Amino acid sequence: MRYVGDHRRQTHSRIVESASYGLRQNGAEGLSVVELMKLAGLTHGGFYNHFESRAALVGEAIAFAMDQMVERWKKLANRRASGDRFETLIADYLSSRHRDNPRQGCALPALAADVARSSPSEQRALASKLEEMIDILVEVLPAEGLQQARQIATSAIATMVGSIVLSRAVGAGKLSDGILDAGRMTVCGRTYKRQRRTAKAMSCDKP
Amino acid sequence: MRYVGDHRRQTHSRIVESASYGLRQNGAEGLSVVELMKLAGLTHGGFYNHFESRAALVGEAIAFAMDQMVERWKKLANRRASGDRFETLIADYLSSRHRDNPRQGCALPALAADVARSSPSEQRALASKLEEMIDILVEVLPAEGLQQARQIATSAIATMVGSIVLSRAVGAGKLSDGILDAGRMTVCGRTYKRQRRTAKAMSCDKP
DNA sequence: TGTACATCAGTGAACGCGCGTTCACTGATGTAC
DNA sequence: TGTACATCAGTGAACGCGCGTTCACTGATGTAC
Numbered sequence: 001m002r003y004v005g006d007h008r009r010q011t012h013s014r015i016v017e018s019a020s021y022g023l024r025q026n027g028a029e030g031l032s033v034v035e036l037m038k039l040a041g042l043t044h045g046g047f048y049n050h051f052e053s054r055a056a057l058v059g060e061a062i063a064f065a066m067d068q069m070v071e072r073w074k075k076l077a078n079r080r081a082s083g084d085r086f087e088t089l090i091a092d093y094l095s096s097r098h099r100d101n102p103r104q105g106c107a108l109p110a111l112a113a114d115v116a117r118s119s120p121s122e123q124r125a126l127a128s129k130l131e132e133m134i135d136i137l138v139e140v141l142p143a144e145g146l147q148q149a150r151q152i153a154t155s156a157i158a159t160m161v162g163s164i165v166l167s168r169a170v171g172a173g174k175l176s177d178g179i180l181d182a183g184r185m186t187v188c189g190r191t192y193k194r195q196r197r198t199a200k201a202m203s204c205d206k207p
Numbered sequence: 208m209r210y211v212g213d214h215r216r217q218t219h220s221r222i223v224e225s226a227s228y229g230l231r232q233n234g235a236e237g238l239s240v241v242e243l244m245k246l247a248g249l250t251h252g253g254f255y256n257h258f259e260s261r262a263a264l265v266g267e268a269i270a271f272a273m274d275q276m277v278e279r280w281k282k283l284a285n286r287r288a289s290g291d292r293f294e295t296l297i298a299d300y301l302s303s304r305h306r307d308n309p310r311q312g313c314a315l316p317a318l319a320a321d322v323a324r325s326s327p328s329e330q331r332a333l334a335s336k337l338e339e340m341i342d343i344l345v346e347v348l349p350a351e352g353l354q355q356a357r358q359i360a361t362s363a364i365a366t367m368v369g370s371i372v373l374s375r376a377v378g379a380g381k382l383s384d385g386i387l388d389a390g391r392m393t394v395c396g397r398t399y400k401r402q403r404r405t406a407k408a409m410s411c412d413k414p
Numbered sequence: 415t416g417t418a419c420a421t422c423a424g425t426g427a428a429c430g431c432g433c434g435t436t437c438a439c440t441g442a443t444g445t446a447c
Numbered sequence: 448t449g450t451a452c453a454t455c456a457g458t459g460a461a462c463g464c465g466c467g468t469t470c471a472c473t474g475a476t477g478t479a480c
Contacts, residue, residue: 239465239467240467240468241465241466241467251467252469252470254467254468255467255468260467260468261466261467
């Protein structure tokens with residue numbers, strides 16, 4: 001059948017999006033081309049009309065997931081009064097909802113270890129998205145020395161990524177919950193100290 | 208040929224150890240049984256004399272890697288004067304040497320994401336090893352409230368794991384180095400602050 | 415001491431299977447006349 | 448307006464290949480007599 005307008009591009013996007021969910025759940029090597037196409041409601045034969053290789057789809061799917069997270073953070077960063085925004089972001093990320101739903105969650109805890117074994121171009125792509133995330137966090141931090149804010153933002157993301165990875169890896173239970181709590185308290189507590197001079201006390205409560 | 212004494216057990220250990228290095232480098236699904244046996248200088252036919260399945264070897268290899276890290280931490284924890292030990296551990300972990308040598312490094316940045324998709328029994332095994340690592344870090348922290356020390360130790364590990372994962376995933380460069388630096392400064396700075404005022408309020412304490 | 419047999423860690427061919435990829439084909443719709 | 452042909456996103460059989468796993472076999476050494 002012949003299709004109208006940007007049907008082809010829409011299908012391409014649909015494959016990328018559903019693959020992005022599937023791969024965050026099952027890992028970068030966790031689904032076959034047949035399964036990835038099935039997720040988009042298609043059969044595998046048409047795959048190479050859309051992508052040069054399986055690896056190319058994985059790359060696009062990771063980029064999609066990272067963009068999704070960046071957009072989410074942008075929204076959260078623009079939602080509340082200045083003092084709350086950093087903690088809103090942290091609490092949103094270090095939540096049991098996020099831990100229990102890798103499918104719609106951040107690509108970093110799910111796929112960064114795979115990217116670490118991937119090609120330099122994949123790694124550069126991830127790096128630029130990560131820089132975007134750092135930028136958002138920097139803007140949401142009380143601006144003192146820019147360099148110090150960057151350091152805090154960077155390590156906050158590392159703590160968040162590590163906490164989600166570990167909380168998923170140990171399975172449901174006290175330890176898993178404790179890892180999320182510890183991350184939330186430490187990251188927020190750290191900021192609290194920095195902010196105490198400017199803003200007043202704040203809780204680490206959920207949004 | 209017939210072998211003497213505990214030859215069989217020695218071979219088993221050799222397979223586990225070499226697999227542990229290979230899998231940390233290539234991921235839990237990154238090497239075939241043929242390749243894993245070749246790492247131990249054997250052919251694949253004898254594999255099932257030693258293991259019930261490929262997954263069983265992966266489990267033993269991860270446990271071996273975790274034990275190796277626990278032993279390393281125990282040694283570092285007993286080496287220096289009290290005040291330095293925490294920072295020694297952190298600097299050892301958040302080093303470019305560690306980042307660039309996943310093969311001999313901690314299993315958590317390399318394999319935790321895979322364990323997150325593995326069986327509950329695998330996850331329980333990892334959890335108990337992680338608790339050991341937390342225990343060592345707690346002992347090395349200036350002992351105040353035990354609960355608070357546990358929280359700090361837990362989030363410190365999360366920061367370290369996340370920093371190594373991300374620093375590997377973005378590829379060699381300024382960002383990668385910056386991630387390690389940020390992690391080191393934040394984790395050590397946090398402790399430094401705690402030590403300076405001893406028991407001052409962290410304020411973001413959870414219910 | 416010498417000979418026949420038992421042991422069993424390790425070998426390598428072979429198994430069925432699912433993988434990524436290719437390709438001839440389909441068929442609804444657009445275009446030409 | 449009606450007919451013939453072109454287009455091309457999507458289909459499904461087929462490809463070679465490497466995977467995890469199985470199994471009959473090897474052969475150096477231990478044991479029995």
